Amino acid sequence: MAHPRVLVLESQRFQRSVLVKMLDRLGLQEVRQASNAKQAMAQLHACGGVDVVLCDLADRSLDCLEFLRCARQAGLVQAVALCSELRPELRRALAQMRSLSGLQMLGVLSQPLQLRALRHLLHRSWRRRLPPVRLPVPRALPSEQEIHQGLALGEFRAWYQPKFMLGTGQLAGVEALVRWEHPTRGVLLPAQFLAAVLAYDLIDPMFKQLLEQGLNLLGMLRRQQIQLELAFNLHASQLLDDQLLLHIQQALLRHGFPGTTLLFELAENGLLDLSPRLQENLLRLRLLGCSLSIDDFGTGFSSLKLLCQLPFNQLKLDGAFVRHVDEPHSRAMVASTLALARSLDMSLVIEGIGTQRSHEGVLALGCEIGQGFYLARPMAGYRLLPWLEAHFASQRTQSDFS
Template identity: 70%
Template sequence: MTHLRVLVLENQRFQRSVLIKMLDNLGVRDVVQASDSEHALVQMQESGGVDIVLCDLADRSFDCLDFLRCAAQSGMVCAVALCSDLGPELRRSLGQMGSLSGLQLLGVIKPPVQIRTLSKILHRYAHRCIPPVFSPDDHPLPSEDEIRRGLALGEFRAWFQPKFALDTGELAGVEALARWEHPTKGVLLPADFLAAVLAYDLIDQMFKQLLEQGLSLLGILRRQEVQIELSFNLHASQLVSDELIGHIQSALGLHGFPGSTLTFELAENGLLDIPSRIQDNLLRLRLLGCGLSVDDFGMGFSSLRSLCQLPFNQLKLDGEIIRNVNEPRSQALIASTLALAQSLDMSLVIEGISSARIRDAITEMGCKLGQGFYLARPMAGYRLLPWITAQIASQQAPIN
């Protein structure tokens, strides 16, 4: 197991040193350590990625699920093992899960950690034949200077993926997705840069550029008498400060759009035990008229109480849940989520529609809105404009 690289994320220095010593005794010499999530992201970037993260899901000093989701999106880690003192019902639930926040879940170790148990976790990783992650010579995340240069030169662009009314095929809105149109590496996806943007605290700067691009595109469509809803992804940490809300309000006023033009999507994992400041700013967005959507619903640990208390008006069901749409478990999850959305007076958007079979199945179950590669792929703004024109023309064409 000497080839493994392990990140130990633990805010208690003594516990961290105990885990590092155990790993050393098990022959794992390549160990990265961090005391908080931001430091961990930077450490992983600098080391070129890790194979396994050891962390405590119950640690209240940071949002473990949000960190794991960012790590998974960055592609810097393959698997996670939890060193957590959890209640029996949570341990039982996690024991049935094969993944957590997009990462392979190797197991839960109850403190105090025993070296024999840790050894089993490491061997479980090896036996699952997960390919080793990266060496420092592979493709590390970009540096802060690279990202700042890209932002200064306008290389971060909004691409747009349409959403549809499933029963009619009509356009129901578009989602703005971040892309880095890199001068030498081509078009980069968020997995290539998002973790670094978060670690360097440049997420607001990137978002403001994408918002301006999106509202400018809506202005062009308005002159063509086309009105659509536009959604953006927000990280929960962006709502700690009031400044971003003021910027959104000013941008809407400058372009002459009502708040109802915009919907903001926040990942379900980021909504666990959010502070009151974030709750207040979610309410401010709704008071502006903006929509709020729970993204990746079904993949995290949100609660019914949170859904009732927070001012969201939309759920987006993660595409992983509909992949095997004909299986009873998937159908039960879809049906229950649809019933939940209806009972809370929320709309439901189905993500990840990749085939006609999936589209027809979820439409038959009563789902109204959806997006996915089968329906339309993300596209740059200059491609979206003629695409919308063609869509409108096809819908208005007479039927012979």
């Protein structure tokens, strides 16, 4: 059986060299190393992905959770193993986790590292026969000039994925998702360009184009007497500048919509280090009437105190927890998150409903709102309009027979 391909992500040079030498002694031939997340992502793209990432979760300079989430979304990693000196309660909690940031969790190695423990931990990936990484031919991230050109030509487009009331099938809103409709490479997903957009500090121009597209679409729907809540994703760093919030307010005024029309989703991991400016601008969005959702909930380490302090009114449970909703651990996660949301007077949206089984499972647990490929796939704006007509016609037909 082939040995796993491994990436060592460690900021300390000595510790990184120790791990690499130990892996060499175990006979692993495909070992990559990186000292920071940006370098690690470049390594993954260059080699076409790895089976296992070894990293130090306790190293705050690395932001391992954000890196692992991005690597998982890009399909570049299958499993993660931690080499960290952690507090006993954190080690105990991590030992019970089957996944971390959507990746298979192999375990936690104690310091100082021992060759036998490393061999045993990696043996789990051999024994479980991790599925091969399925990737397109690796491509370099787009250049700054390419992204500027794409923005100038309007190639970044909002695609829309509906959310539903699970019990009735009624529409609960629509989320705007960015796609790059590239003239030669076809439709690109965020995993293929978003890291570059952030690196070149072009996330705000891209968001402003998507917001304008979304509000124009809502204007067309308003003329047909259709009202929808439209959700957009925001990176936490975007709210460190007051100018973006001012732009949102002016766009709503220009199109004649109240703030209640919009919902903004921020990834949980981006909320771990809160600045006063970020907290103030979150509050300003809520005062404007906009809803706020914590996206990918369950993949970071948000505390109950943090949830109580921030003006969010929705949790969005990461889809990793519903893929195996018939298993006790997953059911417990869904049920406890639902109880938490209700206790904080928040709504809960279940992401990643990809099968009939997961749909029935979360519905049986009492979940009310869901989103996923089983319910409806993302679609371009010109496809959303006829889809909505068909959906509302179907709802009226069902109502007539009920």
